[in-house]
Amino acid sequence: MNADPEVREHLGDLLTREQSDASVSRFQADFDQRGYGWWAVEVQATGEFIGFAGLDDVDDDMPFTGVEIGWRLARSAWGQGYATEGALTVLAHGFGALELPEILAVTTATNLRSQAVMRRIGMTRNPADDFDDPTEPEGALRPNVLYRISRSART
Ligand SMILES: CC(C)(COP(=O)(O)OP(=O)(O)OC[C@H]1O[C@@H](n2cnc3c(N)ncnc32)[C@H](O)[C@@H]1OP(=O)(O)O)[C@@H](O)C(=O)NCCC(=O)NCCS
Numbered sequence: 001m002n003a004d005p006e007v008r009e010h011l012g013d014l015l016t017r018e019q020s021d022a023s024v025s026r027f028q029a030d031f032d033q034r035g036y037g038w039w040a041v042e043v044q045a046t047g048e049f050i051g052f053a054g055l056d057d058v059d060d061d062m063p064f065t066g067v068e069i070g071w072r073l074a075r076s077a078w079g080q081g082y083a084t085e086g087a088l089t090v091l092a093h094g095f096g097a098l099e100l101p102e103i104l105a106v107t108t109a110t111n112l113r114s115q116a117v118m119r120r121i122g123m124t125r126n127p128a129d130d131f132d133d134p135t136e137p138e139g140a141l142r143p144n145v146l147y148r149i150s151r152s153a154r155t
Helices: 017-034 082-095 112-120
Strands: 038-042 049-057 067-073 102-108 143-150
Touching: 017 038, 017 049, 038 067, 038 082, 049 082, 067 082, 082 102, 082 112, 102 112, 112 143
Parallel strands: 067 102
Antiparallel strands: 038 049, 049 067, 102 143
């Protein structure tokens, strides 16, 4: 998944096996340390691993702070509603057990599939929140959009 150019189109460089494994180790450490992070996503009927979804602290480099929701699926699992189903579970956990007041979502302006998931789960975008990712050089990965949903909007 992390070595698939289609999956990585809006994320940046392809990852090597070592880089991908290291990111999973970081996911596990984050969970242990703060109690939330990235969950593995499996197809309920078969147990097949198809990607991940979860919550993370917004990067320090970004021009805002908060907790963001995200998702990444293997290409073969797109187009079946799995990302939206997983995202709704993550939102319920974030607003329920974690009692977060607001959850953010960030992606490149060109990542229309990810933005469609954001809208499907009830998140909204204010164009005034659009920003350039300061960690990216000029190019397709730099213009980003920010979606938000508040706990009060869900209850
Ligand atoms: C972003 C990403 C997770 C979206 O996946 P997705 O499968 O398009 O999203 P959903 O789970 O919401 O599925 C929606 C599609 O499934 C279809 N679908 C089929 N059966 C469905 C069902 N039972 N229930 C709901 N939707 C269903 C919908 O009609 C929709 O189809 P469409 O794309 O033709 O409009 C995926 O493209 C991905 O992993 N991209 C690479 C990584 C990435 O960019 N991550 C985000 C970084 S911010």
